Every structure is written in C-alpha cells, then in structure tokens.
Amino acid sequence: MIHRPHPVGSDPQDAILYDDCERCSEHADILLSLDTDTLGRLWDRTVAVEADDDETWHTATEYRAGLQLWKLMLIEERLFDLPIVSVCERRNG
Numbered sequence: 001m002i003h004r005p006h007p008v009g010s011d012p013q014d015a016i017l018y019d020d021c022e023r024c025s026e027h028a029d030i031l032l033s034l035d036t037d038t039l040g041r042l043w044d045r046t047v048a049v050e051a052d053d054d055e056t057w058h059t060a061t062e063y064r065a066g067l068q069l070w071k072l073m074l075i076e077e078r079l080f081d082l083p084i085v086s087v088c089e090r091r092n093g
Contacts (some may be wrong), residue, residue: 015058016041017065028065031072040087046070051084 016038017024021071027033034042048055050073057063073084 012058015062016045017059017061019059019061024061026059031065031068040070044086047084064087
C-alpha cells in the first residue's frame with residue numbers, strides 16, 4: 001500500500017485518516033493495524049462525535065473507521081459495564 005504525505009487536497013489538516021489514501025483506507029478496514037497513538041486519537045474523536053456530540057468526522061475514511069470503533073465501544077459498555085469515555089479519562093480514572 002502507498003501512504004502519501006498528509007494533508008493533501010481537501011482533507012482537513014487535523015484528520016486522523018485521509019480520503020484517497022490507500023494506506024488510510026486499509027487502516028480504516030483493519031483497526032488493529034493502527035499504531036497506539038493514532039488509535040487513541042481515533043478513539044477520542046469517536047467518543048467526541050458519537051457520545052458527546054462535540055465533534056464531527058473530518059473525512060469519510062475516518063467516519064468508516066470510527067463507526068467500527070463505536071460498535072466495539074458499545075459492545076464493551078454492554079458486556080463489561082464500562083462507560084464510554086476518552087482515552088485520557090480512561091487512563092486517569
């Protein structure tokens with residue numbers, strides 16, 4: 001897979017996963033391929049978008065990955081009674 005320098009085109013500079021990038025698309029499909037820092041940023045954005053409604057998805061690729069992650073968060077919450085919180089809250093709480 002080719003991973004191009006970011007940002008390019010119309011993607012916002014603070015996007016986590018970029019559209020029209022094969023590597024980012026691969027990461028969106030296979031969340032475990034993300035490094036810890038990027039996964040943590042995606043986790044926090046997912047909480048902000050889906051749980052807190054404070055944020056929006058920055059790219060379609062980010063949305064695709066975040067939707068998968070959100071489903072996993074809901075499973076974790078329901079099976080283990082763990083609240084859906086940001087990475088910082090989880091580490092400090």
